[in-house]
Amino acid sequence: MSPQLTRVALLGPPGAGKGTQAKRIVAETGLTHLSTGDILRDEVGRGTELGQAARGFMDRGELVPDGLIVDMIGGRIGDARSGFLLDGFPRTVAQAEALDRISPLDVVINIDLPREEVIARLTARRVCENCGRIYNLAFQPPEDPSTCAACGGRLCQRDDDREDVISHRYDVYENQTAPLIEFYRGRELLQEADGRMGSDAVFERVLEILGT
Ligand code: AP5
Numbered sequence: 300m301s302p303q304l305t306r307v308a309l310l311g312p313p314g315a316g317k318g319t320q321a322k323r324i325v326a327e328t329g330l331t332h333l334s335t336g337d338i339l340r341d342e343v344g345r346g347t348e349l350g351q352a353a354r355g356f357m358d359r360g361e362l363v364p365d366g367l368i369v370d371m372i373g374g375r376i377g378d379a380r381s382g383f384l385l386d387g388f389p390r391t392v393a394q395a396e397a398l399d400r401i402s403p404l405d406v407v408i409n410i411d412l413p414r415e416e417v418i419a420r421l422t423a424r425r426v427c428e429n430c431g432r433i434y435n436l437a438f439q440p441p442e443d444p445s446t447c448a449a450c451g452g453r454l455c456q457r458d459d460d461r462e463d464v465i466s467h468r469y470d471v472y473e474n475q476t477a478p479l480i481e482f483y484r485g486r487e488l489l490q491e492a493d494g495r496m497g498s499d500a501v502f503e504r505v506l507e508i509l510g511t
Contacts, residue, residue: 301510304405305330305382308389310479311410313468314417314424315494316501319433320410321386323502327511331379334386335372337431339363340457342371360459360468362390362475369397376402390476395483407483408508410501412494414469421465425454439498 342350423437429452
Protein backbone atom coordinates (compact mmCIF):
# COMPACT_ATOMS: atom_id res chain seq x y z
CA MET A 300 0.00 0.00 0.00
CA SER A 301 1.20 3.48 -0.75
CA PRO A 302 2.75 4.79 2.50
CA GLN A 303 1.02 8.12 1.79
CA LEU A 304 -2.50 6.64 1.94
CA THR A 305 -3.13 5.57 5.52
CA ARG A 306 -6.09 7.80 6.39
CA VAL A 307 -8.88 6.50 4.22
CA ALA A 308 -12.68 6.94 4.16
CA LEU A 309 -15.33 4.98 2.27
CA LEU A 310 -18.26 7.05 1.06
CA GLY A 311 -21.46 5.83 -0.57
CA PRO A 312 -25.18 5.18 -0.08
CA PRO A 313 -26.54 2.56 2.31
CA GLY A 314 -25.94 -0.91 0.90
CA ALA A 315 -23.21 0.18 -1.55
CA GLY A 316 -20.86 -2.40 -0.02
CA LYS A 317 -18.82 -0.23 2.37
CA GLY A 318 -18.87 -2.78 5.19
CA THR A 319 -18.19 -5.71 2.85
CA GLN A 320 -15.18 -3.96 1.30
CA ALA A 321 -13.95 -2.56 4.63
CA LYS A 322 -13.55 -6.07 6.09
CA ARG A 323 -11.48 -7.14 3.07
CA ILE A 324 -9.39 -3.94 3.00
CA VAL A 325 -8.38 -4.11 6.66
CA ALA A 326 -7.45 -7.81 6.28
CA GLU A 327 -5.20 -6.83 3.35
CA THR A 328 -3.71 -3.58 4.67
CA GLY A 329 -3.74 -3.73 8.49
CA LEU A 330 -5.56 -0.38 8.72
CA THR A 331 -7.86 -0.01 11.74
CA HIS A 332 -11.52 -0.40 10.72
CA LEU A 333 -13.73 2.29 12.25
CA SER A 334 -17.41 1.79 11.36
CA THR A 335 -19.70 4.31 13.05
CA GLY A 336 -22.72 2.06 12.30
CA ASP A 337 -21.07 -0.96 14.00
CA ILE A 338 -19.98 1.14 17.00
CA LEU A 339 -23.49 2.58 17.36
CA ARG A 340 -25.16 -0.86 17.08
CA ASP A 341 -22.81 -2.11 19.81
CA GLU A 342 -23.76 0.87 22.03
CA VAL A 343 -27.46 0.17 21.39
CA GLY A 344 -26.99 -3.54 22.17
CA ARG A 345 -25.29 -2.73 25.49
CA GLY A 346 -27.96 -0.15 26.37
CA THR A 347 -25.43 2.60 27.05
CA GLU A 348 -26.44 6.26 27.35
CA LEU A 349 -25.16 6.88 23.81
CA GLY A 350 -26.99 3.79 22.54
CA GLN A 351 -30.25 4.97 24.08
CA ALA A 352 -29.79 8.43 22.55
CA ALA A 353 -28.96 6.98 19.10
CA ARG A 354 -31.51 4.18 18.84
CA GLY A 355 -34.55 6.19 17.71
CA PHE A 356 -32.59 7.97 14.97
CA MET A 357 -31.19 4.67 13.68
CA ASP A 358 -34.54 2.86 13.70
CA ARG A 359 -36.11 5.71 11.70
CA GLY A 360 -33.18 5.74 9.23
CA GLU A 361 -32.10 9.23 10.24
CA LEU A 362 -28.62 10.43 11.09
CA VAL A 363 -27.53 10.54 14.72
CA PRO A 364 -26.68 14.18 15.64
CA ASP A 365 -23.20 15.33 14.57
CA GLY A 366 -22.03 16.22 18.09
CA LEU A 367 -22.65 12.69 19.44
CA ILE A 368 -20.93 11.10 16.45
CA VAL A 369 -17.84 13.31 16.50
CA ASP A 370 -17.39 12.76 20.26
CA MET A 371 -17.75 9.00 19.73
CA ILE A 372 -15.29 8.62 16.86
CA GLY A 373 -12.73 11.37 17.58
CA GLY A 374 -10.76 9.47 20.24
CA ARG A 375 -10.75 6.25 18.23
CA ILE A 376 -9.28 8.07 15.22
CA GLY A 377 -6.59 9.59 17.44
CA ASP A 378 -5.70 6.10 18.77
CA ALA A 379 -5.31 4.54 15.31
CA ARG A 380 -1.70 5.62 14.89
CA SER A 381 -0.78 3.29 12.01
CA GLY A 382 -3.75 4.40 9.92
CA PHE A 383 -7.50 3.97 9.73
CA LEU A 384 -10.32 3.08 7.37
CA LEU A 385 -13.49 5.05 8.08
CA ASP A 386 -16.75 3.30 7.10
CA GLY A 387 -19.88 5.45 7.48
CA PHE A 388 -18.07 8.59 8.65
CA PRO A 389 -18.07 11.44 7.76
CA ARG A 390 -21.71 11.67 6.65
CA THR A 391 -22.34 15.40 6.74
CA VAL A 392 -20.28 18.45 5.82
CA ALA A 393 -20.13 19.37 9.54
CA GLN A 394 -18.63 15.92 10.31
CA ALA A 395 -16.11 16.31 7.47
CA GLU A 396 -15.03 19.70 8.82
CA ALA A 397 -14.65 18.23 12.32
CA LEU A 398 -12.57 15.37 10.86
CA ASP A 399 -10.31 17.89 9.13
CA ARG A 400 -9.52 19.30 12.58
CA ILE A 401 -8.88 15.83 14.12
CA SER A 402 -6.96 14.10 11.30
CA PRO A 403 -7.33 15.14 7.63
CA LEU A 404 -7.90 12.32 5.14
CA ASP A 405 -5.44 11.13 2.47
CA VAL A 406 -8.10 9.65 0.17
CA VAL A 407 -11.89 9.19 -0.04
CA ILE A 408 -13.27 6.25 -2.03
CA ASN A 409 -16.84 6.79 -3.22
CA ILE A 410 -18.67 3.51 -3.92
CA ASP A 411 -21.81 4.45 -5.81
CA LEU A 412 -25.02 2.42 -6.22
CA PRO A 413 -28.47 3.44 -7.56
CA ARG A 414 -31.58 3.39 -5.34
CA GLU A 415 -33.27 0.28 -6.90
CA GLU A 416 -30.09 -1.74 -6.38
CA VAL A 417 -29.78 -0.50 -2.80
CA ILE A 418 -33.30 -1.66 -1.96
CA ALA A 419 -32.79 -5.06 -3.62
CA ARG A 420 -29.54 -5.64 -1.73
CA LEU A 421 -30.57 -4.43 1.70
CA THR A 422 -33.89 -6.28 1.89
CA ALA A 423 -31.84 -9.47 1.26
CA ARG A 424 -28.94 -8.66 3.64
CA ARG A 425 -28.30 -10.89 6.64
CA VAL A 426 -25.56 -10.36 9.24
CA CYS A 427 -24.04 -12.91 11.63
CA GLU A 428 -24.93 -11.79 15.16
CA ASN A 429 -21.76 -13.47 16.45
CA CYS A 430 -18.89 -12.53 14.08
CA GLY A 431 -20.48 -9.74 12.00
CA ARG A 432 -19.93 -11.45 8.63
CA ILE A 433 -22.23 -9.97 5.97
CA TYR A 434 -24.32 -12.18 3.64
CA ASN A 435 -26.91 -11.60 0.97
CA LEU A 436 -29.73 -14.07 0.35
CA ALA A 437 -30.03 -12.88 -3.28
CA PHE A 438 -26.43 -12.25 -4.38
CA GLN A 439 -24.15 -14.34 -2.12
CA PRO A 440 -26.52 -16.86 -0.47
CA PRO A 441 -25.07 -18.93 2.36
CA GLU A 442 -25.71 -22.69 2.22
CA ASP A 443 -28.01 -22.41 5.26
CA PRO A 444 -29.89 -19.05 5.20
CA SER A 445 -30.10 -18.93 8.99
CA THR A 446 -26.54 -19.95 9.95
CA CYS A 447 -23.14 -18.27 9.47
CA ALA A 448 -20.87 -20.45 7.33
CA ALA A 449 -17.80 -19.02 9.10
CA CYS A 450 -18.68 -19.44 12.79
CA GLY A 451 -22.10 -21.13 13.05
CA GLY A 452 -23.70 -17.97 14.53
CA ARG A 453 -27.31 -16.97 13.83
CA LEU A 454 -27.93 -14.81 10.75
CA CYS A 455 -30.16 -11.81 11.49
CA GLN A 456 -31.81 -8.95 9.63
CA ARG A 457 -30.90 -5.44 10.78
CA ASP A 458 -33.78 -3.42 12.29
CA ASP A 459 -33.21 -0.65 9.70
CA ASP A 460 -33.32 -3.04 6.70
CA ARG A 461 -37.11 -2.77 6.27
CA GLU A 462 -38.04 -1.43 2.81
CA ASP A 463 -39.68 1.81 4.08
CA VAL A 464 -36.67 2.59 6.29
CA ILE A 465 -34.18 1.74 3.52
CA SER A 466 -35.91 4.16 1.17
CA HIS A 467 -35.78 6.92 3.79
CA ARG A 468 -32.08 6.18 4.46
CA TYR A 469 -31.43 6.68 0.75
CA ASP A 470 -33.23 10.06 0.85
CA VAL A 471 -31.16 11.05 3.89
CA TYR A 472 -28.01 9.98 2.03
CA GLU A 473 -28.91 12.10 -1.01
CA ASN A 474 -29.74 15.18 1.06
CA GLN A 475 -27.06 15.09 3.74
CA THR A 476 -24.18 12.85 2.63
CA ALA A 477 -23.98 13.09 -1.17
CA PRO A 478 -22.79 16.76 -0.92
CA LEU A 479 -19.53 15.30 0.44
CA ILE A 480 -18.74 14.01 -3.05
CA GLU A 481 -18.20 17.58 -4.28
CA PHE A 482 -16.64 18.58 -0.94
CA TYR A 483 -13.86 15.99 -1.38
CA ARG A 484 -13.63 16.37 -5.17
CA GLY A 485 -12.85 20.04 -4.53
CA ARG A 486 -9.99 18.97 -2.24
CA GLU A 487 -8.72 16.52 -4.91
CA LEU A 488 -9.16 13.57 -2.53
CA LEU A 489 -12.03 11.77 -4.28
CA GLN A 490 -11.66 8.42 -6.07
CA GLU A 491 -14.57 6.46 -7.56
CA ALA A 492 -15.52 2.76 -7.53
CA ASP A 493 -18.64 1.43 -9.29
CA GLY A 494 -20.64 -0.43 -6.63
CA ARG A 495 -22.68 -2.29 -9.28
CA MET A 496 -19.65 -4.48 -10.03
CA GLY A 497 -19.20 -7.75 -8.19
CA SER A 498 -17.53 -7.65 -4.79
CA ASP A 499 -14.18 -8.95 -6.17
CA ALA A 500 -14.09 -6.32 -8.93
CA VAL A 501 -14.86 -3.51 -6.45
CA PHE A 502 -12.10 -4.82 -4.17
CA GLU A 503 -9.59 -4.85 -7.06
CA ARG A 504 -10.47 -1.25 -7.88
CA VAL A 505 -10.02 -0.23 -4.23
CA LEU A 506 -6.61 -1.91 -4.05
CA GLU A 507 -5.62 -0.12 -7.26
CA ILE A 508 -6.60 3.22 -5.66
CA LEU A 509 -4.64 2.40 -2.49
CA GLY A 510 -1.58 1.28 -4.51
CA THR A 511 -1.62 -2.19 -2.92
P1 AP5 B 1 -24.40 2.18 8.79
O1 AP5 B 1 -24.28 0.91 9.51
O2 AP5 B 1 -23.18 2.94 8.45
O3 AP5 B 1 -25.28 1.89 7.50
P2 AP5 B 1 -25.20 2.43 5.99
O4 AP5 B 1 -24.24 3.49 5.66
O5 AP5 B 1 -26.63 2.74 5.72
O6 AP5 B 1 -24.59 1.30 5.23
P3 AP5 B 1 -24.93 -0.19 5.33
O7 AP5 B 1 -24.21 -0.83 6.47
O8 AP5 B 1 -26.43 -0.38 5.27
O9 AP5 B 1 -24.39 -0.69 3.92
P4 AP5 B 1 -22.92 -0.98 3.40
O10 AP5 B 1 -22.55 0.04 2.38
O11 AP5 B 1 -21.95 -1.22 4.52
O12 AP5 B 1 -23.22 -2.32 2.61
P5 AP5 B 1 -22.84 -3.86 2.95
O13 AP5 B 1 -21.39 -4.08 2.75
O14 AP5 B 1 -23.46 -4.31 4.23
O15 AP5 B 1 -25.36 3.20 9.58
C1 AP5 B 1 -26.57 2.77 10.18
C2 AP5 B 1 -27.20 3.95 10.91
O16 AP5 B 1 -26.31 4.42 11.95
C3 AP5 B 1 -27.48 5.19 10.05
O17 AP5 B 1 -28.72 5.10 9.38
C4 AP5 B 1 -27.47 6.31 11.11
O18 AP5 B 1 -28.66 6.32 11.85
C5 AP5 B 1 -26.35 5.85 12.04
N1 AP5 B 1 -25.03 6.39 11.67
C6 AP5 B 1 -23.94 5.67 11.27
N2 AP5 B 1 -22.90 6.49 11.00
C7 AP5 B 1 -23.35 7.76 11.22
C8 AP5 B 1 -22.75 9.04 11.09
N3 AP5 B 1 -21.48 9.20 10.66
N4 AP5 B 1 -23.51 10.12 11.38
C9 AP5 B 1 -24.79 9.99 11.81
N5 AP5 B 1 -25.42 8.80 11.96
C10 AP5 B 1 -24.70 7.69 11.66
O19 AP5 B 1 -23.59 -4.57 1.72
C11 AP5 B 1 -24.99 -4.54 1.61
C12 AP5 B 1 -25.50 -5.89 1.06
O20 AP5 B 1 -25.06 -6.02 -0.28
C13 AP5 B 1 -24.96 -7.11 1.82
O21 AP5 B 1 -25.96 -8.10 1.86
C14 AP5 B 1 -23.76 -7.58 0.96
O22 AP5 B 1 -23.57 -8.99 1.08
C15 AP5 B 1 -24.21 -7.16 -0.44
N6 AP5 B 1 -23.13 -6.75 -1.31
C16 AP5 B 1 -22.04 -5.99 -0.96
N7 AP5 B 1 -21.28 -5.75 -2.05
C17 AP5 B 1 -21.90 -6.36 -3.10
C18 AP5 B 1 -21.61 -6.45 -4.51
N8 AP5 B 1 -20.53 -5.85 -5.05
N9 AP5 B 1 -22.47 -7.14 -5.30
C19 AP5 B 1 -23.58 -7.74 -4.78
N10 AP5 B 1 -23.90 -7.69 -3.45
C20 AP5 B 1 -23.07 -7.00 -2.62
